Amino acid sequence: xxxxxxxxxxxxxxxxxxxxxxxxxxxxxxxxxxxxxxxxxxxxxxxxxxxxxxxxxxxxxxxxxxxxxxxxxxxxxxxxxxxxxxxxxxxxxxxxxxxxxxxxxxxxxxxxxxxxxxxxxxxxxxxxxxxxxxxxxxxxxxxxxxxxxxxxxxxxxxxxxxxxxxxxxxxxxxxxxxxxxxxxxxxxxxxxxxxxxxxxxxxxxxxxxxxxxxxxxxxxxxxxxxxxxxxxxxxxxxxxxxxxxxxxxxxxxxxxx
Amino acid sequence: xxxxxxxxxxxxxxxxxxxxxxxxxxxxxxxxxxxxxxxxxxxxxxxxxxxxxxxxxxxxxxxxxxxx
Numbered sequence: 545x546x547x548x549x550x551x552x553x554x555x556x557x558x559x560x561x562x563x564x565x566x567x568x569x570x571x572x573x574x575x576x577x578x579x580x581x582x583x584x585x586x587x588x589x590x591x592x593x594x595x596x597x598x599x600x601x602x603x604x605x606x607x608x609x610x611x612x613x614x615x616x617x618x619x620x621x622x623x624x625x626x627x628x629x630x631x632x633x634x635x636x637x638x639x640x641x642x643x644x645x646x647x648x649x650x651x652x653x654x655x656x657x658x659x660x661x662x663x664x665x666x667x668x669x670x671x672x673x674x675x676x677x678x679x680x681x682x683x684x685x686x687x688x689x690x691x692x693x694x695x696x697x698x699x700x701x702x703x704x705x706x707x708x709x710x711x712x713x714x715x716x717x718x719x720x721x722x723x724x725x726x727x728x729x730x731x732x733x734x735x736x737x738x739x740x741x742x743x744x745x746x747x748x749x750x751x752x753x754x755x756x757x758x759x760x761x762x763x764x765x766x767x768x769x770x771x772x773x774x775x776x777x778x779x780x781x782x783x784x785x786x787x788x789x790x791x792x793x794x795x796x797x798x799x800x801x
Numbered sequence: 802x803x804x805x806x807x808x809x810x811x812x813x814x815x816x817x818x819x820x821x822x823x824x825x826x827x828x829x830x831x832x833x834x835x836x837x838x839x840x841x842x843x844x845x846x847x848x849x850x851x852x853x854x855x856x857x858x859x860x861x862x863x864x865x866x867x868x869x
Contacts, residue, residue, distance in 0.1 A: 563869030573867070588868025591809045591861065592835055594828055601834055602865050617868050630843045631863050634836035702869065729869075751869025 549746050552672035552693040558583045560771045563751025570605035580764035586613045589632045615642040622662035643675040652702045656683045667691035679713040700730025703752040707736040718744040734770035741774025804856035821849040835864050
């Protein structure tokens, strides 16, 4: 049986979700998306530049068949996030939203109070809400209780590439939540993605780690493999850690004994 | 008679009683690629023809851009 996962009414095979920001150009982004094998792609909602005529549309460069996940990035209040989510739904014709309510411009850490408030409104309006949240198990529970379809705790600040700074909290969230837990933000390189999956994440969402790499297309392929390897290792069940050696070769039958 | 509105944060003069469709045509914007909000409420595409803008309206026209 295929190893699929679901959020709301959507079912996916790939456990890597990718972004569309900060790529050097659209053709590179498109190649990276294909190389990543991702089925879900995030997009942002912004005022149309009314002075720019005939600009290339982002949507034309997103591979056909990918599911759009509009975000509410850079919204600092629940109200802004709700309005942005509604506009994203109108633009994308889907009910998925990556809900962000940011509390601090320097770290881009979420305002979890505003996040829960916005989540409640959007769930009531029929959105499939994927909240970007802190690595706090209690907030994760609040979001789940609010009806969110998934929980997306950060590994580290957005775009920081610091990897998973609090794997223990992430694991607690993964063990407790009844909805899928996706690690969103903080991944710097392939091993970070593998670690997230080994911990038991259902999927990993990243943008900068791919878009900002020297070779985004190659990094996208690396991330695809890392997510897949991490998932398989999680399913296989790793050995317990021990302080001392446990020989792999027999200790008997040695010559000269 | 022109009327004043706020469009994407900027004060603009528009023909009195223009509809959302009219505004998009006036701006040369393809309706399929944008979403429109008037006074903090989304105007769905099926209402573009019917929805007339009024003086003092606050209009937001948005599109998808790259993001994570």
